[in-house]
Amino acid sequence: MNKDDKILIIGAGLCGSLLALRLAQRGFMVTVYESRPDLRTTDISAGRSINLSLSGRGLKALRLCGMEAKAKEICIPMFGRLMHDTEGNTFSSDYSGRDNECINSISRGELNAILLDAAEAHENVALYFNKQCEKVDIENNIAHFVDYKTKEKFSVHADVIFGGDGAGSSLRKSYVAERAFLFSYSQAYLNHGYKELEIPADVSGKHQISNAHLHIWPRGDFMLIALPNMDGSFTVTLFLSYNEGEFNFENLTTEEKITEFFEKEFPDALALIPNIKEEFINNPTGPLGTIKCAPWSYQNKTLLIGDSSHAIVPFYGQGMNASFEDVYVLDEILDQNLGSWEAVFKAYQNTRKKDTDAIADLAIDNFHEMRNHVANPIFKEKRIVEMNLEKTFPTEYFSKYSMVTFKEHIGYNEAMVRGRAQDKALLNLITSNAISTAPDMEKEELKVVLKKVQQKTEEILKEALTGVL
Amino acid sequence: MNKDDKILIIGAGLCGSLLALRLAQRGFMVTVYESRPDLRTTDISAGRSINLSLSGRGLKALRLCGMEAKAKEICIPMFGRLMHDTEGNTFSSDYSGRDNECINSISRGELNAILLDAAEAHENVALYFNKQCEKVDIENNIAHFVDYKTKEKFSVHADVIFGGDGAGSSLRKSYVAERAFLFSYSQAYLNHGYKELEIPADVSGKHQISNAHLHIWPRGDFMLIALPNMDGSFTVTLFLSYNEGEFNFENLTTEEKITEFFEKEFPDALALIPNIKEEFINNPTGPLGTIKCAPWSYQNKTLLIGDSSHAIVPFYGQGMNASFEDVYVLDEILDQNLGSWEAVFKAYQNTRKKDTDAIADLAIDNFHEMRNHVANPIFKEKRIVEMNLEKTFPTEYFSKYSMVTFKEHIGYNEAMVRGRAQDKALLNLITSNAISTAPDMEKEELKVVLKKVQQKTEEILKEALTGVL
Numbered sequence: 001m002n003k004d005d006k007i008l009i010i011g012a013g014l015c016g017s018l019l020a021l022r023l024a025q026r027g028f029m030v031t032v033y034e035s036r037p038d039l040r041t042t043d044i045s046a047g048r049s050i051n052l053s054l055s056g057r058g059l060k061a062l063r064l065c066g067m068e069a070k071a072k073e074i075c076i077p078m079f080g081r082l083m084h085d086t087e088g089n090t091f092s093s094d095y096s097g098r099d100n101e102c103i104n105s106i107s108r109g110e111l112n113a114i115l116l117d118a119a120e121a122h123e124n125v126a127l128y129f130n131k132q133c134e135k136v137d138i139e140n141n142i143a144h145f146v147d148y149k150t151k152e153k154f155s156v157h158a159d160v161i162f163g164g165d166g167a168g169s170s171l172r173k174s175y176v177a178e179r180a181f182l183f184s185y186s187q188a189y190l191n192h193g194y195k196e197l198e199i200p201a202d203v204s205g206k207h208q209i210s211n212a213h214l215h216i217w218p219r220g221d222f223m224l225i226a227l228p229n230m231d232g233s234f235t236v237t238l239f240l241s242y243n244e245g246e247f248n249f250e251n252l253t254t255e256e257k258i259t260e261f262f263e264k265e266f267p268d269a270l271a272l273i274p275n276i277k278e279e280f281i282n283n284p285t286g287p288l289g290t291i292k293c294a295p296w297s298y299q300n301k302t303l304l305i306g307d308s309s310h311a312i313v314p315f316y317g318q319g320m321n322a323s324f325e326d327v328y329v330l331d332e333i334l335d336q337n338l339g340s341w342e343a344v345f346k347a348y349q350n351t352r353k354k355d356t357d358a359i360a361d362l363a364i365d366n367f368h369e370m371r372n373h374v375a376n377p378i379f380k381e382k383r384i385v386e387m388n389l390e391k392t393f394p395t396e397y398f399s400k401y402s403m404v405t406f407k408e409h410i411g412y413n414e415a416m417v418r419g420r421a422q423d424k425a426l427l428n429l430i431t432s433n434a435i436s437t438a439p440d441m442e443k444e445e446l447k448v449v450l451k452k453v454q455q456k457t458e459e460i461l462k463e464a465l466t467g468v469l
Numbered sequence: 470m471n472k473d474d475k476i477l478i479i480g481a482g483l484c485g486s487l488l489a490l491r492l493a494q495r496g497f498m499v500t501v502y503e504s505r506p507d508l509r510t511t512d513i514s515a516g517r518s519i520n521l522s523l524s525g526r527g528l529k530a531l532r533l534c535g536m537e538a539k540a541k542e543i544c545i546p547m548f549g550r551l552m553h554d555t556e557g558n559t560f561s562s563d564y565s566g567r568d569n570e571c572i573n574s575i576s577r578g579e580l581n582a583i584l585l586d587a588a589e590a591h592e593n594v595a596l597y598f599n600k601q602c603e604k605v606d607i608e609n610n611i612a613h614f615v616d617y618k619t620k621e622k623f624s625v626h627a628d629v630i631f632g633g634d635g636a637g638s639s640l641r642k643s644y645v646a647e648r649a650f651l652f653s654y655s656q657a658y659l660n661h662g663y664k665e666l667e668i669p670a671d672v673s674g675k676h677q678i679s680n681a682h683l684h685i686w687p688r689g690d691f692m693l694i695a696l697p698n699m700d701g702s703f704t705v706t707l708f709l710s711y712n713e714g715e716f717n718f719e720n721l722t723t724e725e726k727i728t729e730f731f732e733k734e735f736p737d738a739l740a741l742i743p744n745i746k747e748e749f750i751n752n753p754t755g756p757l758g759t760i761k762c763a764p765w766s767y768q769n770k771t772l773l774i775g776d777s778s779h780a781i782v783p784f785y786g787q788g789m790n791a792s793f794e795d796v797y798v799l800d801e802i803l804d805q806n807l808g809s810w811e812a813v814f815k816a817y818q819n820t821r822k823k824d825t826d827a828i829a830d831l832a833i834d835n836f837h838e839m840r841n842h843v844a845n846p847i848f849k850e851k852r853i854v855e856m857n858l859e860k861t862f863p864t865e866y867f868s869k870y871s872m873v874t875f876k877e878h879i880g881y882n883e884a885m886v887r888g889r890a891q892d893k894a895l896l897n898l899i900t901s902n903a904i905s906t907a908p909d910m911e912k913e914e915l916k917v918v919l920k921k922v923q924q925k926t927e928e929i930l931k932e933a934l935t936g937v938l
Contacts, residue, residue: 182658182711182756182758183656183658184655184656184657184658184758185654185655185656186653186654186655186656186657187652187653187654187655188653188655189651189652189653242651287651289651289653
């Protein structure tokens with residue numbers, strides 16, 4: 001590998017554009033082909049999440065590329081969840097007991113535009129839009145494209161090809177189609193789909209409900225969430241089964257039924273969504289899937305990165321953060337001067353795959369937790385203890401959520417393993433009345449709780465390590 | 470659903486032909502299209518396992534179709550494993566402590582021929598060979614074929630289409646390609662591949678080594694196994710990494726290196742394989758993969774059955790047995806008169822999928838166990854205790870292997886869950902010296918061991934059920 005290597009990136013979405021920027025900063029010759037029109041000049045939001053959560057890991061990668069400050073200008077910080085019950089009552093739950101720890105609501109399109117501008121400012125970067133990749137000849141490093149406008153087909157040869165082309169990746173499909181390449185692959189769908197709706201700004205352009213929270217209407221088998229936008233609106237997302245339960249996407253086909261559903265389950269949200277019927281009927285219903293695969297690379301020629309290698313469900317707010325962190329980890333590997341792209345790709349997967357597998361599993365866990373546990377008394381008690389521990393011992397205690405979301409210097413896998421053991425320890429100690437869950441404990445008393453939790457967590461971790469079979 | 474429904478089965482392999490026979494016996498109109506030539510008139514063994522293990526679950530399904538006696542005529546019973554070390558020493562390990570419990574080595578081709586003959590004897594069955602299914606239009610129940618000889622393309626419409634077309638199923642690929650159908654799918658390859666070799670019969674046509682055993686040469690990272698054939702020969706299979714370790718399929722490319730490998734690792738086997746070099750170089754190396762997917766059916770139109778829905782690795786000797794048991798389970802569901810194919814397909818998957826998932830996982834476990842544990846002292850002690858328990862309490866004690874292989878009236882999943890808990894209990898009791906592992910215990914002493922194992926197993930099962938999180 002050397003600086004003259006021609007690098008082709010398929011996809012100029014969030015991951016592809018950040019990768020282009022970083023590789024350009026490292027001095028490589030980078031060409032990017034994107035199937036969609038340039039989002040800086042065309043409105044192409046339809047069917048994709050309008051806003052996303054940006055937190056520690058994403059910010060870490062943006063910082064590496066000198067983009068943190070620019071991104072923060074369009075961030076709306078959210079310090080906790082605000083839960084809404086069917087009576088319209090709300091209660092809040094902070095994400096962390098530490099001050100200033102928050103996640104950010106950010107516009108996918110605006111962030112992407114900032115990254116494209118920054119990448120394009122480098123003379124060693126060329127961006128092309130409306131070029132759909134149809135397949136990649138991985139043996140000969142050739143990507144085959146079709147021009148969306150002229151319908152003309154053409155091929156591009158490169159020394160290295162990166163597939164930053166998302167969950168429907170054409171590079172990944174080329175891996176699957178290559179029979180001689182033993183490619184392990186899984187796609188797993190939830191029985192739930194999602195649909196986006198909108199709470200508009202009020203007449204003065206302000207947010208109608210708190211913009212410092214991620215709003216959740218948890219209802220067991222389904223839920224509604226809302227994240228604020230800079231223009232005063234909220235993007236609302238309904239997560240609902242395709243075909244199970246009294247109300248589902250297959251049977252919510254009439255205006256009457258849709259209204260009945262929202263009146264019964266989300267009356268306070270309904271009052272804020274004026275175009276509910278039109279939006280519900282016209283906006284697409286999207287599937288929720290997890291994709292895992294291996295190996296990510298083929299020889300010294302190609303690499304999957306971002307969603308193309310690990311699409312996850314959105315319930316931990318980590319999809320974009322995980323993809324950005326991919327770029328950060330790849331950059332660390334490039335610093336090791338391993339000498340060949342093949343060595344870089346192998347070291348990258350070796351470091352990274354356990355972490356993206358972990359966040360995929362954590363996101364599925366949270367799908368269940370957000371719908372159910374948030375209303376479960378024992379989980380509320382656990383949450384109170386954890387908030388107190390984080391407030392009182394901010395450098396010593398981190399909940400699983402905090403490790404995943406705010407402790408960006410440890411990997412997702414470590415966060416998952418330690419976090420799960422800690423959760424198990426806490427639930428164990430609470431159900432056996434071994435620790436107090438009073439909200440007003442003195443520091444000395446809390447110190448005892450902290451020690452017990454730490455000790456039990458270590459026991460559980462040790463047991464898991466030494467367990468026979 | 471009614472008896473006039475035209476049924477199309479894609480694939481006339483072991484599962485497709487048994488399914489055709491059973492559906493014909495139930496009075497349905499059955500047409501079968503197979504991509505290969507008729508194996509009763511052509512030698513097409515290349516690249517496929519020549520012999521397979523037939524045990525309780527497979528026999529149960531053959532019995533249902535009146536084929537057990539005919540199959541048994543071509544069975545070679547194997548009562549245990551015979552392990553070979555690098556010095557040529559052997560030691561045996563029975564599959565069960567009960568008399569007469571064995572697995573059978575049977576020729577894939579001969580068994581398939583028997584089933585095809587039996588299916589074809591029914592006037593409501595039509596078989597066609599050399600017709601390759603290219604894809605299935607699942608919405609309109611139309612399968613598209615190409616004739617292998619004339620290259621002519623044609624389509625077949627049916628009321629119901631069964632995909633009995635194996636691990637490379639075209640029906641399953643059509644599910645994957647159908648974007649509107651949320652099809653969860655995984656393919657996972659081991660880093661090991663396999664290659665078949667042959668130990669010929671001696672000059673008088675007899676087996677050169679015991680034909681009452683499955684022979685194993687376990688070597689940690691790789692292994693050789695051999696199963697007897699009716700003609701006095703053995704089919705030998707080498708399981709070896711593609712690219713890891715000192716010796717692997719990628720670097721065993723010269724006659725010298727192949728000979729060096731076998732001389733060092735399998736000297737006694739080498740002496741029995743006269744054509745080792747030619748066979749090693751000319752015979753194909755096959756991959757070892759696990760396929761899981763869901764849902765298996767599409768509406769009231771199509772169903773995946775056998776390997777097409779659950780391809781597994783061969784290390785539990787259950788591939789064919791699992792596919793035959795599919796036919797048995799489907800037949801039980803048909804007895805329930807559920808009224809529609811859709812209801813039948815859903816009930817079938819609901820009953821069956823947990824069991825095929827379980828055998829897929831057990832087969833992977835056994836990949837590790839056969840290579841390693843067979844040589845581990847504690848596993849030998851465990852095996853001694855289990856053999857004694859099965860001998861002394863034949864109706865009360867069943868090892869995990871026995872539950873999977875010989876207790877065909879319980880599902881694979883139950884066998885797995887109980888068997889794993891029992892293994893954990895045994896290893897726990899042995900390592901903590903809570904039970905004796907002496908080979909010559911009195912019945913009263915063994916009774917104490919049995920009670921302790923049963924009690925510990927129940928504890929472990931209960932703990933797994935009640936564990937928080």
